[in-house]
Amino acid sequence: MATDPLGELVRQYLVAQGIVRRPEVAAPTWDLNLPPLWVDLSQGIPAPGDLNPPNRAGDAVVAVNVATGLPSRRMETELRVLAREVWLRTKSAPRAERLYTLLRRALDDKRGWVMSGLWMSETKEIRPLQPLSTEQGVYTFNAEYTFEFRDSDLVV
Numbered sequence: 001m002a003t004d005p006l007g008e009l010v011r012q013y014l015v016a017q018g019i020v021r022r023p024e025v026a027a028p029t030w031d032l033n034l035p036p037l038w039v040d041l042s043q044g045i046p047a048p049g050d051l052n053p054p055n056r057a058g059d060a061v062v063a064v065n066v067a068t069g070l071p072s073r074r075m076e077t078e079l080r081v082l083a084r085e086v087w088l089r090t091k092s093a094p095r096a097e098r099l100y101t102l103l104r105r106a107l108d109d110k111r112g113w114v115m116s117g118l119w120m121s122e123t124k125e126i127r128p129l130q131p132l133s134t135e136q137g138v139y140t141f142n143a144e145y146t147f148e149f150r151d152s153d154l155v156v
Helices: 005-016 093-107
Strands: 037-039 060-070 079-090 110-115 118-135 138-150
Touching: 005 037, 005 060, 005 079, 005 093, 005 110, 060 093, 060 138, 079 093, 079 118, 093 118, 093 138
Parallel strands: 037 060
Antiparallel strands: 060 079, 079 138, 110 118, 118 138
16 A cells, blocks of 8 residues: 555545556556556656556556645544645646546545545645646646545544
């Protein structure tokens, strides 16, 4: 399991939604561009096509990394609010936009739902997609989401 339990739950959910795949699983023949999602990479996010199969990505790579969370609201210390950055590295800006739309629909503005077995009080986008760089034909973007859940339900 990844070093970030919440990031792993995000990945499990997005895999179940058919938006991404686990990096160690080859892309299915019907969608060779289904991007791998890496969790909490300490050595940077690979560019599409950088790695050998089955990790190789077609035209996009997604990563979920730990970001600064938010303090509990007054009298609500039983709830925890953690944030995760979602990074996109793609071979074109339009591909990043399409992938971001799928991710946003899956994660943003949801209340009282279950994500990979963990009850979520709320998930919310707190920073929309922003372009960061373009190098050697690879576009890098990121966005940020918060995940609010009962503190006792997940040990991080």
